[in-house]
Amino acid sequence: MVYSVIAAISSVLGLVFILKGPSLSFYIVCIALLLLLCMHVKSIRINGLIAVSFFSLYAGIGTLAEARHVSVYSGDETVIDATIHSLVYVDGDSLSMKVKSIQHEMIQVHGFIESEAQQAFLRTLAPGDLCRIEGKLRSPRSPTNFYQFNYKTFLYEQNIHWIMTPNLSSLTCKSSSSGFYNKIQAFRSQQIKQIVEQAEESSAGIIVALVFGERMFVEKDVLRAYQSLGVIHLLAVSGLHVGLVVSVLFFILLRSGITRERALELLCISLPIYMIIAGGAPSVVRASFMTIVVLLFLRFKQTVPPLISITAVFLLYLALKPFALFQLGFQLSFLTSFVLILSAPIIMNRYSHNIARLAAVTTLAQLASLPLILLSFYRFSLLSLLLNLIYIPFISFVVLPLAFLGVLCSLILPSNINLPFLLLEMTVPPVHEWLVRLDGFSLFTVLTGKPNAVALFGSILLFTASILLWEAGKRGWWKLLICGLLWIVISQWAGPFLKKEAVVTMLDVGQGDSFIIELPRRREVYVIDAGGTLHFSNEKWRERSSTYDVGRDVVVDYLRAKGIRKVDTLILTHGHMDHIGGAFALADEVPIKKLLYSAGTVEGEFEQALLRELYKKGTKIHFVSKGDAWRAQSSRFIVLSPSGDEQDLNNRSIVLFAEIEGVRLLFTGDLEEEGERVLIQTFPDLQADILKVGHHGSKTSTTEAFITQVQPNMGLISAGRNNRFNHPHPEVTERLFDHNIQVIRTDLEGAVQLHLYQEKMKIIFSSYKKAEQQD
Structure with a gap:
């Protein structure tokens, strides 16, 4: 062992x-x-x-x-002949799929669908189809924000070096039945399409997830609830599914008159096919190959210890796919399996009741996976153990068998008389609705932030010691377990309050603004603007089930990674979408104590809806204007504009002067030339060390007179890459350089942190700048 x-x-x-x-x-x-x-x-x-x-x-x-692990392409190629190697995922006006070129290199394809007819054509494509794709190859981008998911590394670990943006109007494809693998993939794709069309949306997603290993059709709020409540593993095809399939097939084969030996041989041959149908995720590969090993030993009337079996599969998997080691699914699948296999004899001998055994298995699995979960999601649910005790039997003995039966029935029966699907439509939606509501109670979620080395290593030691004491039958094991949980929570929560420096972060939110200010010892946290994504089309066919929200996917993710559980003050400089669009998602996910909004008439419908929503959530709303000021310990903040009667919305932006740790900062929103002129006339002694350049570096802002008076040492520009407004304008950047002002731009350097302490400043860039310099 x-x-x-x-x-x-x-x-x-x-x-x-x-x-x-x-x-x-x-x-x-x-x-x-x-x-x-x-x-x-x-x-x-x-x-x-x-x-x-x-x-x-x-x-x-x-x-x-x-x-x-190298590419055969240079990036200059414009035409690729390739075979579709994955599901063709069409979501509104977006296309996503993987293709394998004739040079045997995998390429990720992301495309924008231009018409409804084009969308209909793409929905007919299936794995195995041969396509000629015209377009541009680009290297995946490194993360531009701190703690952001590294999509470039994710693709690299799958040996994918390029993303192709296709010209879909010139895409040509033809069906191909060559290759056993392609035939199975095409069958899988067809069955998924059929289920999505036949079953109700509320139940189709979980059927596809449990039978075919694809979660993309699960409703997004339901998927988030499964994830945040710690029951996401129930949607992964694993040993339970493999065991059910093998048991049913073995019973059928024996009843058909086939000998036991031949039945075992047929099962060994069939399981690789099932692996492909079930999506080939690490959990299903692990379970399938472990089952094959056991079946082979049974065939020759031998026994194999489970630990030997899983170790052999683990080593073989890594020998064939070494980079799988760094994938979260692989880590969780094998780590929990190793722990449970090592502990299984003790569980079986010590507990006689099935509920007690289930509780022990669930607790061990939760403990083993918790450090990995916190490294990826920065939080855990206090309800996770209880929900697993409820949901494991529900999924295992109700939903999973009905899903399999429903898929089999769908091969011969229309959907309106497919009894298993009808039963799922009656049982699944209420359960999911309850789960989503439960996810809304933040009281049960412990946000730790990304664990530091001390918290992580200490908790692993305490959890391991707790498990060893439990295995030895010692009574005090639960005390170490509680100590492990308290250690990781307290060490994470206490860390920021021990830091004497302030941190100002300019996030990369594309064409928009969002700044996070953490005062020393994190006494208060301010968010200045929350970014926003502009949507230009209302056509029904273009609507996507999965949409990018900069507030949720950038601002909230950053706050969670930092372990920030509430925002003391949200400052929305003015009502344009690229500044307030992400505030809805921010308010949904993070409690906001106070909102500062620019004085004047609130005219926009989105602005009004946002203010109503914040008011309903208990946020105190203050309309501020020139002269409003406050102090927070040694830091001071002064609102220099607006007066409230400005006609132009940009010039109605809140202009905030902040002095933090002796460093002067000036945040100007989208202030333009007229607003700047009024500002320097009203405050002729106004100077700042750091200037948030107005209106993303627009030509109509940051005039010579304004820069001459303010005399900043650094200019921060938040702008989107290759944006259609050509921000920042070359004249503005040249003007800043002429004044020897250090310019930091999100479109070139990604997010940046300014660590301020006793009039000194340390600049930390995201990994994006380092990666771009290396490239």
């Missing part, structure tokens, strides 16, 4: 060392291996030999994988 664990850990170390280099995760795994070796001193020589052998073997595998 120990040999298997040492081999698995050593292989992980070898891959991490080669593919990622020494890191926190590398050293944590190193310490785990050393502790394991020290626990078995008598056989330390053999254990050491196994560790060195597997480390060296997988270091070699990693080196070979890295050498092969």
